[in-house]
Amino acid sequence: MRRSATLFALLTVSAVLAFAESWQGRLIDATCYEQNKSAATCDPTGSTTVFALFVSNKAYKLDEAGNGKAVEALKSRADRSSDPATPASSQVMATITGTKDGSDVLKVETVEIK
Amino acid sequence: MMDYMLGCSPACLFRPLPLLIAMAAGIAPYHCQSAARPSQTIASERSLLAGSFASEKLWLWQRRLNLQEWNISVVVSRASELKPKTLGNIHWDRDKKTAVIRILDPADYRLPFAPMLRDIEFTVVHELIHLEIAPVLADLQRTDANRVEEEHAVNHLADALLMLDRGQ
Numbered sequence: 001m002r003r004s005a006t007l008f009a010l011l012t013v014s015a016v017l018a019f020a021e022s023w024q025g026r027l028i029d030a031t032c033y034e035q036n037k038s039a040a041t042c043d044p045t046g047s048t049t050v051f052a053l054f055v056s057n058k059a060y061k062l063d064e065a066g067n068g069k070a071v072e073a074l075k076s077r078a079d080r081s082s083d084p085a086t087p088a089s090s091q092v093m094a095t096i097t098g099t100k101d102g103s104d105v106l107k108v109e110t111v112e113i114k
Numbered sequence: 115m116m117d118y119m120l121g122c123s124p125a126c127l128f129r130p131l132p133l134l135i136a137m138a139a140g141i142a143p144y145h146c147q148s149a150a151r152p153s154q155t156i157a158s159e160r161s162l163l164a165g166s167f168a169s170e171k172l173w174l175w176q177r178r179l180n181l182q183e184w185n186i187s188v189v190v191s192r193a194s195e196l197k198p199k200t201l202g203n204i205h206w207d208r209d210k211k212t213a214v215i216r217i218l219d220p221a222d223y224r225l226p227f228a229p230m231l232r233d234i235e236f237t238v239v240h241e242l243i244h245l246e247i248a249p250v251l252a253d254l255q256r257t258d259a260n261r262v263e264e265e266h267a268v269n270h271l272a273d274a275l276l277m278l279d280r281g282q
Contacts, residue, residue, distance in 0.1 A: 046256030075252065076208060078244035079200040080237050084265045087258045088197045113205070114197065 020097050020109060025055035027070060027092040027113070033059050043090040044074060053096055053106060063101060066108025070094070073113045160220040164234055165190045168217050171235045172242075178275075179242050186213045186245075188238070193222040201233070204241035206248065215241045232276075239272040 030052040032042035039054045051070040052059040062070060079088040093114040101107040168188040176186060184206075196203060196216060206213035217237050223230045247268070254260065 073205075075256075076248070077203060077205045078241065078248075078264075078268075079197055079203040080240045081265055082199045082201050084269050085262065086199075087261045087265070088200050090258070091197075114195065 019099050021099060022095060022097045023053055023055050023060065023106065024093070024095045025053045025060075027094040028052050028054050028059065030059070030061050044070070044092055045090070046074075048074075053094060058104070060100075060104055060106045062096070062111075063098075063105055063107050066096070066098065066106060066111060069108055069111040070113075073111045077113060157219075157221045161190045164217065164220050164231070167231055168215070168234050168238055171238045172215065175239050175242050175275075179246055181242060181245060184211050184213055184245065186215060186242075189214055189216050190219050191216040192219045202237035202241060204244055206245055208248070208252075213245055236272055236276060239275055240268055243268045243271050 026039065027044055028039045028042040028051065029044050029048045030050040031048075033039055033052055033054075036042060039059065044051060049067060049071065051062045051067050053062065054060075073094075074092070081088050095112045095114075096106055096108055097110045098106050098108040165188060168190070172186060172188055176182060176184065191202075196218065202215065202217045204213055204215045215238060217234050220230060223233070225233060244264075247264075251264065
């Protein structure tokens with residue numbers, strides 16, 4: 001019984017790992033993107049709660065868990081700017097792992113911000 | 115042994131750590147500094163040296179700032195791996211109490227060797243101060259303006275601590 005449970009857990013983990021993909025792109029404010037239909041001025045801010053990853057001219061919305069992870073990742077970082085009078089670029093590059101849910105939503109496992 | 119030590123007096127050759135510390139503090143004897151020829155050291159050695167120097171400083175400042183309960187590591191990163199116009203960064207996980215400090219690779223520095231090491235130490239202290247004050251700022255709505263204020267404050271604190279440490 002215990003051996004079967006272990007085997008089942010291993011198979012589940014393997015299946016998840018087998019299907020997990022990774023995307024690299026620009027993290028943007030999804031609400032802003034929907035309004036403007038352009039990612040140019042949609043860098044995330046401190047008040048962004050809904051995110052998308054902009055990859056090869058296509059925006060992939062993050063699922064709810066992904067949005068939470070993106071908020072936390074943005075709050076848990078700081079840069080040392082070479083010119084302290086100007087803030088570091090607001091553009092945020094990110095690597096996201098997870099699976100695609102439909103054609104334009106990412107079911108997020110991890111969010112790693114550059 | 116690293117190229118930067120070649121040509122030094124025998125005393126230098128047998129005491130690499132004090133030499134490194136002395137170079138970092140900018141107090142190495144002139145003949146040792148001139149013989150060091152850091153430009154001739156290969157990039158990977160300089161990266162390794164910067165990484166171990168930063169780790170040593172991290173160990174020291176982590177204790178001074180009472181951040182021992184954090185598991186913090188240092189990663190030497192090329193400029194392309196950092197945000198433009200930045201010299202380093204820190205990412206932390208508050209729940210796991212882990213953090214990674216990225217320092218700029220010596221290959222991307224435009225400073226002589228000893229000032230570069232001093233700047234790397236500044237980055238370590240700067241990022242640790244960000245970590246120290248993170249709980250205070252956690253609920254603050256972040257804007258470009260308050261980020262600039264934070265950056266100035268962190269720089270002033272890091273400057274003051276390092277000046278005290280260096281007896282300036």
